[in-house]
Each structure stands twice: as C-alpha cells, then as structure tokens.
Amino acid sequence: MRRPLVVGNWKMNGTRESAGQLAREIVSGLPSGCRVEVGVCPSYVFIPLVAESLGDSGVLVGAQNVADQDSGAYTGEVSAPMLKEFGCRLAIVGHSERRQVYGETDELIAARYQKAIEHGIVPVLCIGETLEEREAGDTFKVVDAQLQAVLEKAGVQSLNQAVIAYEPVWAIGTGKTATPEQAQEVHAHIRRQLAAQDAGVAEKVRILYGGSVNAGNAASLMAQPDIDGGLIGGASLKADSFLAIVQAAMENS
DSSP states (O other), X not given: OOXXXXXXXXXXXXXXXXXXXXXXXXXXXXXXXXXXXXXXXXXXXXXXXXXHHHXXXXXXXXXXXXXXXXXXSOTXXXXXXXXXXXXXXXXXXXXXXXXXXTOOOHHHHHHHHHHHHHTTOEEEEEEOOOHHHHHTTOHHHHHXXXXXXXXXXXXXXXXXXXXXXXXXXXXXXXXXXXXXXXXXXXXXXXXXXXHTTOHHHHHHOOEEEOSSOOTTTHHHHHTSTTOOEEEESGGGGXXXXXXXXXXXXXXXX
C-alpha cells in the first residue's frame, strides 16, 4: 500500500522568523502515530534554518527546484549536492510556475529530475495542463508529453525514487480546484500510462494532487483511490490548515 505524502510548497514567502516558527508549529502539531509522510519546501535561503527547526521529527525538508548541473558557471542555480549537504530529501521539479513564468522546457525539467535522482534526492515531478488545454480536450496529451520527456531521459524505473504531482495549472493559486472526480480521472490515466511500461512501478509510485488544496476539500480529494497525498501551496503557510490536510490524508490512508 502506498504511504500518503503531503508536501508544503512555501513558494517565495516567509521571513527568517516566520519560517522557523512555521516549521516548529508543524512538528508540534503532527498527529500522534502519523502514518503520512510530511515534507516542506521553503525558499533556498531558509532551508538550513527549517532543517534545524524540524530536527529529528521525521518531517522532510525539500527545495523548490534543483539545478541540471552539479557545479560550475551557472549563476543563480543551486545544485543537488549543495542541497543534500543541508539535509534536503526532496526537490520540486517542473512546477507550473517554472514552466509558465520562467519558460522551463520539458527537456530542462527532465535534466533537473535526473540530477536529483543521481544524488539521492526525491524529485516531486509536477505535470498538468492549462485551462485552454483542458477546454480543448488535451489534458491527457499534455500530461503524457510532460511525463514522457522525463521517462525518455531517466527511464521508468527512476520513478521508484520519485513522486509525481498532478497540478492543473488552472487550479493553482486561483481558488479553483479540480473536482475529486476530475482529479481522479487524470491520476488514473497517469497510472495506466505507466503500467503500460512497468506495472510494478505504476502500482508503487505516489501521485499527489496539487491545485488549491485546502482543509475543506482535502478529505474528498484524498479519498480517491489514485490520489496519494498533496502538494500544497497557500494552505501550507499556516500550520493549522496544513495539519488539517495531513489529518485528512491519514484518515483516508
């Protein structure tokens, strides 16, 4: 059985004080006997502080991106070896804001994913369609292409060390959320596509849902058979709402 995973993406938010405080509040509020794996991804500059605040709680610290190179003349990038040195266990790769706002291509995202895998960091691979693509009936076509670019680079077996996050672009930061049925349809499709290449990988890989998940809708989303947790944006910036989502995932595990 797949263990649920709930990851908070703090995006470009927080201060030194608030980041440490949020991490401590999450640790202190985790339900007893929590069966859910939990992680948080602060801004790069707060990673050491958050890792220290999390201590030996078991909550994973992650990054919001990872370089496609190990070192060298790549101004502004942060490599997997650097992240690992500060305790990072996860790295978000291919978030829609990186694709849409900063123009990251499927090929670049595949290279970032590969570097995470090489250095023992679990990539959280984000895939998802825009509103225009959904309305055109191209949802499956888009997520298949985004996923295939990574599989061609790293191979399907790499998903034994990775996580997928389905994030419909039209539901990120908009307050709109895919219905549980809409989300389940895409998650099931992703798993079927993977099963065509390797049934064992398809059964084991965790597929998270992201896109305006909150305390109110988490339970209905987590109840779907192919939704294995969430990549949480705005609701991860307050400990009580994030912990409510963790609780919903635990109750549906």
